[in-house]
Amino acid sequence: MATKVNIRDVAKAAGVSVTTVSHALSEAHSSRVNARTVEHIKAVAGDLGYAPNRLASGLRNQRSQILGLVSDEITTTPFAGAMIQGAQDAASEHGHLLMVVNSGLDNELELQEIRALQQHQVDGIIYARMFNQQVSVPEELQAVPTIVLDATSDNPGLSSVVPDEFGAGDSAAELLVRAGHRTIAMINNEDDIPAAHGRLAGFRAGLDRHGLQLPEEFLVAGHPSTAGGREAALELLSRQERPTALFCFNDQMAMGAYQAAGHLGLGVPADVSIVGVDNLELIADGLWPGLSTMALPHYEMGRWAVLKLLSELENPGAPRSHEKIPCPLVERESVAPPRG
Amino acid sequence: MATKVNIRDVAKAAGVSVTTVSHALSEAHSSRVNARTVEHIKAVAGDLGYAPNRLASGLRNQRSQILGLVSDEITTTPFAGAMIQGAQDAASEHGHLLMVVNSGLDNELELQEIRALQQHQVDGIIYARMFNQQVSVPEELQAVPTIVLDATSDNPGLSSVVPDEFGAGDSAAELLVRAGHRTIAMINNEDDIPAAHGRLAGFRAGLDRHGLQLPEEFLVAGHPSTAGGREAALELLSRQERPTALFCFNDQMAMGAYQAAGHLGLGVPADVSIVGVDNLELIADGLWPGLSTMALPHYEMGRWAVLKLLSELENPGAPRSHEKIPCPLVERESVAPPRG
DNA sequence: GTTCCTTTGCAAAACGTTTTGTATGTTGCT
DNA sequence: AGCAACATACAAAACGTTTTGCAAAGGAAC
Numbered sequence: 031m032a033t034k035v036n037i038r039d040v041a042k043a044a045g046v047s048v049t050t051v052s053h054a055l056s057e058a059h060s061s062r063v064n065a066r067t068v069e070h071i072k073a074v075a076g077d078l079g080y081a082p083n084r085l086a087s088g089l090r091n092q093r094s095q096i097l098g099l100v101s102d103e104i105t106t107t108p109f110a111g112a113m114i115q116g117a118q119d120a121a122s123e124h125g126h127l128l129m130v131v132n133s134g135l136d137n138e139l140e141l142q143e144i145r146a147l148q149q150h151q152v153d154g155i156i157y158a159r160m161f162n163q164q165v166s167v168p169e170e171l172q173a174v175p176t177i178v179l180d181a182t183s184d185n186p187g188l189s190s191v192v193p194d195e196f197g198a199g200d201s202a203a204e205l206l207v208r209a210g211h212r213t214i215a216m217i218n219n220e221d222d223i224p225a226a227h228g229r230l231a232g233f234r235a236g237l238d239r240h241g242l243q244l245p246e247e248f249l250v251a252g253h254p255s256t257a258g259g260r261e262a263a264l265e266l267l268s269r270q271e272r273p274t275a276l277f278c279f280n281d282q283m284a285m286g287a288y289q290a291a292g293h294l295g296l297g298v299p300a301d302v303s304i305v306g307v308d309n310l311e312l313i314a315d316g317l318w319p320g321l322s323t324m325a326l327p328h329y330e331m332g333r334w335a336v337l338k339l340l341s342e343l344e345n346p347g348a349p350r351s352h353e354k355i356p357c358p359l360v361e362r363e364s365v366a367p368p369r370g
Numbered sequence: 371m372a373t374k375v376n377i378r379d380v381a382k383a384a385g386v387s388v389t390t391v392s393h394a395l396s397e398a399h400s401s402r403v404n405a406r407t408v409e410h411i412k413a414v415a416g417d418l419g420y421a422p423n424r425l426a427s428g429l430r431n432q433r434s435q436i437l438g439l440v441s442d443e444i445t446t447t448p449f450a451g452a453m454i455q456g457a458q459d460a461a462s463e464h465g466h467l468l469m470v471v472n473s474g475l476d477n478e479l480e481l482q483e484i485r486a487l488q489q490h491q492v493d494g495i496i497y498a499r500m501f502n503q504q505v506s507v508p509e510e511l512q513a514v515p516t517i518v519l520d521a522t523s524d525n526p527g528l529s530s531v532v533p534d535e536f537g538a539g540d541s542a543a544e545l546l547v548r549a550g551h552r553t554i555a556m557i558n559n560e561d562d563i564p565a566a567h568g569r570l571a572g573f574r575a576g577l578d579r580h581g582l583q584l585p586e587e588f589l590v591a592g593h594p595s596t597a598g599g600r601e602a603a604l605e606l607l608s609r610q611e612r613p614t615a616l617f618c619f620n621d622q623m624a625m626g627a628y629q630a631a632g633h634l635g636l637g638v639p640a641d642v643s644i645v646g647v648d649n650l651e652l653i654a655d656g657l658w659p660g661l662s663t664m665a666l667p668h669y670e671m672g673r674w675a676v677l678k679l680l681s682e683l684e685n686p687g688a689p690r691s692h693e694k695i696p697c698p699l700v701e702r703e704s705v706a707p708p709r710g
Numbered sequence: 711g712t713t714c715c716t717t718t719g720c721a722a723a724a725c726g727t728t729t730t731g732t733a734t735g736t737t738g739c740t
Numbered sequence: 741a742g743c744a745a746c747a748t749a750c751a752a753a754a755c756g757t758t759t760t761g762c763a764a765a766g767g768a769a770c
Contacts, residue, residue: 050749063748089757090755091755
């Protein structure tokens, strides 16, 4: 902790006043000091290894240059990293730092964490969920500009960003129909959440565009896990009239579908084509053959949230917006034309 | 941003001086003010919704109550969440906040991020990697107390924490031998990293304890991915004299081993028992049957790092330590006695 | 009634910045 | 020469805390 050097030390070493150093170093005010002096001061500051104390400048400017990210449990989800990194990259590109706080599902704790963030004078807050859902944002956040990430708020005054679930379903349909499939089933998530509804609606729309439909009996729902997908797929693929392709709510269910196919002696994609959603590298890349899937744009959503937050900070009057980010198709080897 | 209330407002409202408010609120100095006055001040502060400005107190105290966490790419790894949450939980329990920064593999960027952290006057830094490795910590960190997380430093002056790789291998051997296996193979990671060496050594030690050995031809190495595990397992399981159990470097390779077994018409665990390392829920829980595996203690390591950092902050003279955290066995259904 | 504690409270300085207002030259114009 | 205009640099106040040192008041001991 070699005795930190402060602006006063720089001033002394450069033989000018503190004011002049501050002006020289502040992009905006450097016009108030002679160009040669600026050079000199910068040189001295560099030699001394001067780094401004952001606590002090934050105090003075009422601007901490810190953004808070509060999320529910990041432990259990593999998406967390991408979302945080997207947010952190964007923050860092704009000279901000990210304080991450997560409270599991404990509301009391969440409030505490939010208060801690506010005591540290964060300039704004990203209120994030680990899967797309409707949330009602704690009142405490009214005090600070806030963006809702991977969720929509009941309060329309808050900007938010979610994946384009509809588009994901639509693209999946497009992919399978293009490959020549006509009898396609969907294994959906049984939970009553936007992702389930959105992906289904999009899937139907995609089929419809090609004059196809999703018959009632080809829509099954289960627990959004490997086991849930496996059970649903076992049932579907054991039928007399079995589908030639499966659109699965997520990659985990798709993994279950692979297991079901294997169990029934069906080859992927020779006997059944499979499409997932999420692009969990671990699964999509690990399955054999690789799983074609719609990537959830967690990184991009994290970025978007921070950029939007910064822009609302700049310009508090800016209109709120509710963004849907597309879910690009990542093609691997799980889709092929149907047999015959 | 309803005009924040500061200590002066509280003082005015309570009819006392700012000093008295500060003392009343400061656990340590509250003895300097009448108990009844303390009550009164606390009540007033509560009513007004007073929350101290940590920027100001940090400036005054030379203690920001912020810890920095710098890591390499957290996007690509599913462990990041647990590590961050462990660290954040521990920090929050002790009144600190965590600033997370990640720089991918770009050293220049990493330095920039570290400097940003230091400008914000973080009290200490956790230097984290996403898999156990030897690192040399950037010089900039000398300025601030630092703990190395999931890595060991070439600088013994820094405390560090890693998983007990040796123990993981040992326990895996124990598990398989106990189940009755005698011809066991290991599919190791071909990379020259501590995890590969440690798990192998531990595995050998575990076998040795029971009078068994790992013959050269039963030790194969591959790329630490599903494909790598699959190839290695295909080769091993196609042999005339095939092993009855496989210890895989990680869960991804174990997933590949399942695929190989399935491809060869072998049942898990009926024909071959399989053990992994990592306890990636996504995989270990998703495989069918569930994969028994040694859990990597990311959450605990994150906690340990923060607790150790805080203790070194309290007591700068404290001896450094180099911790190994055990990797507990998580039993599922992939191990059974060998046939016959 | 003086002295000496003890209790209670306050004023002021400090942490490291940024910015406003002002002072001192210097130049250019009439 | 006189005056405006400008360039350059500085002093001081402010941001919201914490803590040291001091003062006033009350009580106890002699």
